[in-house]
Amino acid sequence: MSAPRKRLEVVGKSRRRVDGRAKVLGQLRFADDLQLPRMLHAKLLRSPQPHAVIESIDVQRARAHPGVHLVLTGKDFPVPFGIMPVSQDEYPLAPERVRYVGDPVAAVIARDEQTAGEALELIEVKYRALPTIATPEEALAHPETRIHDYGESGNIHRNQAYEFGDVDEALAHSDHVFDDVFFYEGNTHLPIEQQASLAAIDGEGKLLLSSSTQNPHYLHRQLARVLQMPASQIRVIACSNGGGFGGKCDPGGHEFVVCKAALLLGRPVKIGLTRQEVFYVHRGRHPVLMRLRTGVSQDGRLTAMHLQTLLDGGAYGSHGPAATFYSGVLTPVTYELPRFKFEACRVFTNKPACGPKRGHGTPQPRFGQEIQLDKIAEKLALDPAELRLGMVTRPGSLTASWLRVGTTGLAECIRKVVEMSGWKDKHRKLPAGRGVGIACSTYMCGAGVSIYWNKMPHSGVQLLVDRSGQVTVFCGSTEIGQGSDDVLAAIVAEVLGVDTGVVRCVTGDTAITPVDLGSYSSRVTIMMGNAAVQAAERMREQFAGAVAEQLGTTPERVVFSQGRVFAAEDPGRGMSFAEAVAITESKLGTLSAVGSYTPPKPPGKYKGGGVGPSPAYSFSACVVEVEVDEKTGWIHVPKIWIAHDIGRAINPVLARGQVIGSVYMGLGEALMEEQAFRRLPPKLSGALVHRIPSMLDYKSLTALDMPEVEVALIEDPDPNCPFGAKEVGQGPLLPVMPAVANAIYDAVGVRIDELPITPDKVLAALELKAAGKPPRIGPERFPEVPYPKPMFVLPPWEGGDGNESKMPRPLGVAAS
Amino acid sequence: MMRLPWFDYRAPRSVEEAAKILAWEGDGAMLIAGGTDLLPNMKRRHQMPQTLVSLRQLEALKKVANGSGLRLGAGLTLSELLAVRGLRERYRGLAQAAAQVATPQLRNMGTLGGNLCLDTRCTYYNQNYEWRKAIDFCMKKDGAVCWVATASKRCLAVSSTDTVPALIALGARVKLVAAAGEREIALAELYQNDGIEYLKRKPDEILTEVLLPKADGWTSSYWKLRRRGSFDFPLLGVAAAAKLAADGTVAAARLVLGAVSSHPLVIKCDALIGRKLTDDAIAAIGEAAESRAKPMDNTDMDLRWRKHVVADFAGYALRELRGDDMSAMRLRIAKQMV
DSSP, X not given: OOXXXXXXXXXXXXXXXXXXXXXXXXXXXXXXXXXXXXXXXXXXXXXXXXXEEEEEEEOHHHHHSTTEEEEEEGGGOOXXXXXXXXXXXBOSSOSSEEOSTTOEEEEEEESSHHHHHHHHTTOEEEEXXXXXXXXXXXXXXXXXXXXXXXXXXXXXXXXXXXXXXXXXXXXXXXXXXXXXXXXXXXXXOOOSSOOEXXXXXXXXXXXXXXXXXXXXXXXXXXXXXXXXXXXXXEEEEEOOOSOOTTTTSSOOHHHHHHHHHHHHHSSOEEEEOOHHHHHHHOOOOOOEEEEEEEEEOTTSOEEEEEXXXXXXXXSSOTTHHHHHHHTTTTGGGSXXXXXXXEEEEEEOOSSOOOOOOTTTTOHHHHHHHHHHHHHHHHHTTOOHHHHHHTTBOOTTOBOTTOOBOOOOOHHHHHHXXXXXXXXXXXXXXXXXXXXXXXXXXXXESSOSSOSSOOSSOSEEEEEEEOTTOOEEEXXXXXXXXXXXXXXXXXXXXXXXXXXXXXXXXXXXXXXXXXXBOOSOTTOHHHHHHHHHHHHHHHHHHHHHHHHHHHHTSOGGGEEEXXXXXXXXXXXXXXXXXXXXXXXXXXXXXSEEEEEEEOOOOOSOOSTTTTSSOOSOEEEEEEEEEEEEOTTTXXXXXXXXXXXXXXXXXXXXXXXXXXXXXXXXXXHHHHHTOOOOEEEOOTTTOOOEEESOOXXXXXOOOOGXXXXXXXXXXXXXXXXXXXXXXXXXXXXXXXXXXXXXXXXXXXXXXXXXXXXXXXXXXXXXXXXXXXXXXXXXXXXXXXXXXXXXXXXXXXXXXXTOOSSBOOOSSOTTSOOO | OOOOOOOEEEOOSSHHHHHHHHHHXXXXXXXXXXXXXXXXXXXXXXXXXXXXXXXXXXXXXXXXXXXXXXXXXXXXXXXXXXXXXXXXXXXXXXXXXXXXXXXXXXXXXXXXXXXXXXXXXXXXXXXXXXXXHHTTOBTTBBOSOOTTSTTOSSOOOBOOOSHHHHHHHTTOEEEEEETTEEEEEEGGGGBOSOSSSOBOXXXXXXXXXXXXXXXXXXXXXXXXXXXXXXXXXXSEEEEEEEEEOTTSBEEEEEEEEESSSSSOEEEOOGGGTTSXXXXXXXXXXXXXXXXXXXXXXXXXXXXXXXXXXHHHHHHHHXXXXXXXXOHHHHHHHHSSOO
């Protein structure tokens, strides 16, 4: 039923977020704020060895320590876990092998944290050290030192290759081929809230876990699996997260430990990780070495790209299979690219596992591509902004890899940042030491497929309305600080014509809310939002049918606006929303409505084609200005301009906050953040440790380091999205890093082809420049990676049908 | 969260009482003022004192007195120090140093005396017990080797105080009080180039006061290198002070480097006496400073680069003494005006 059109009353207005009051007043309870009577405390013993066999664990002394209730080891957890079905390679407590410094091996549950900590020191573990793997190059060179006994081979966890059209042939016929190698250092999420979990047995004897998790649904499934219990006997509540950024997507070993302990002891058991443990849990940005061979025509059009990536996965699978795909699959979405070949390899190393961090796998190739475009523009004597504008993908088009680009505001984003920043007066025109750089990007609005294969909805929303006039919305979505509760309330309020103040959100609780897959892949606004629109429209339909007669109109002509329900032809003929509910409840009985959302089927049908498709893509463009001191290489960023194609902003003040937050995180990755490791001299020690697992020494920007950011939200509503709203949580991070690199080139003429970009690298490049050498700092070569034979898929414009097909040119015949 | 080890806590009412407790308790006792350095270190099991003797309630340590110079109680928080009237005008370098210590919250707790006694720092040492166990510990605590330079016979942890270079440049002296008596020494004499035994304070002594000479004719400056505009310890501190004649001729000068050694490094400035602070004179002193600096790979950022910029930072400080407008550079480096 289509209701009479009305102007938007809630959506698009800047409002105080619905959970803002509780947060500001300190009333909101994060997982670590929870206390229960008779609660015990858990602490984990973590491996000091980077790679070793556990020969024995003696827990007798710990168990006898006064105040200790329970000691758990790997023996208590026979079933492994892993967020992805293909990588169930991790145990809550390592049973026989440790793979990085920080791998949990035992847990003590005691009357308080202090006692648990004391008892940890009484556990005796005998390790037999194994050789260690610190880098992807070592992982490839030493397949005999195998970190896992599964995977493709040796230490290769995932290895894949796709070719969409004959790329070598296209490169051979290109006017220019640019061949560049880039490196993107790993970094971590650094949420303010350290993970905490509280497990308890409820009055009915069921397990209740309250936790700082982004994905209560996946955690629920994994708990059932690892604890070997029916899921119906487990309830997971996702507490409001104090930041997630992808770091709380994987189930954590600590979550299984407190659940198991609560089940065995019949008492509540809590754990709060230290900051150092958060660095060990990690699941952050993969370090990626990449090579891009890109063909270009003289007039500035891309002809083909061959992208190769090598991902340092760390010690476990985590989201690695997805990250491997994402290190390439979104590359063709921004610019027209007739042919595309993509090879990716993820290896295991003896370091904390990498996983999804804001942008999940895509910032790394975007960094390379956007710097390479800057080099291309210079060679072709084109303005980098104009070069990009000339080749943006068209709305509704398909990429060579069969991704459907829906709406796109990329061209508008580029025009907007060019205008806001005064680009034309600045680029290649500022005095020495000052410069501007531009870069663009795209991101998904939710992954088209779930992490485990199923045909069920990705999000469900249930509405409950009663005679009080209050609207209660139930959804499994998870508030991680991004504002998902606010989006949910706003959408329901908009459809029902009420203020968000009458809407109560109940979210992230697997016992009482419909399934939503979680806060990842920028899926929540789109998927939860579409489900909420459907539920609210169904509810509105019930009201309209019930009150139309009394209003002397037809159901289609009933208007819901500003807390009133009235006839379109005469707004005076109406009633309050609560009265409309009462009339409807009298007629229909107790009122409820549900809505759900399943993304559309992707056009690509080839195996692996499920990663990358999304109901919509957001786009961003960014200009960064820098000042570089040529004597020291010191970098100062005075200002950043960014335009983001959001479709429509549900709550503009929150949307801007997400954009600025993304710029903040992106600038940190550009300039300083490093998940760096240290190996001691091998003759003296086998140690391989995180260099700086603390908030003081792991450097991220402080408020004083943050430049002014000017934000433009480009609003062109997308028909696949609720009220046209696309994502804003991840996309705006992506263009920042390459824009910084390009600005530095504009300022002092040196290329820093790796992250982070630090003053010492800039100075080293300036010294090369002064010596007449190529002024570039970055990786020199891309190693030999044994990629598999690519799956060949013809692009849409070459007669393909979205399935794998035969390569037109027989293998081994050179492209002429 | 990380928990403190158990300890006894004593809260004396006077410096004399504190000194008596120290004398009685011996090596097992440690002084605590703001606790911003000591408590995190105790959580990491760097120091495990049986007894903490608190100086927080001692009003005597909060005194500020003007006379022939300035007497500053060691118990002043860094925020209180920054609020001392006339400090910025007379002892700019000290104010610039104090204002750049850590964060506003930590300056509200941390004291001047605490910053003078700050434990030396090293990325192999400032880690918790479990991390240090994973490298089999180091010479400074629980281990035998200095991992920064495995052939080194001494600990190479870094003197990381901001206020000390500024105070030494200003010619400060300090008063140390013990149950057996008190002494006054030049601040530079308090330190030695050893990451473990970095202080020449005796275990039973309490640092009670900092004494600054009269500022007439002196001008001073402090420049701090660190990755970010807040929070970080120095990777290099350059404190400069000079007594300049009306025509700009140098009558006396001192230059002190922080964070490039286990103690504050005093750079000879004799060559400047009787000359003006010309660009050439500044460059020559900068080079001398750079050659003396020995940054190691045990703090943030690339060590060769840190050595390379010593001359530049010395130049910033000396140019500020000369009266150059350094505010734009200051804003880029410090991210704030101090």
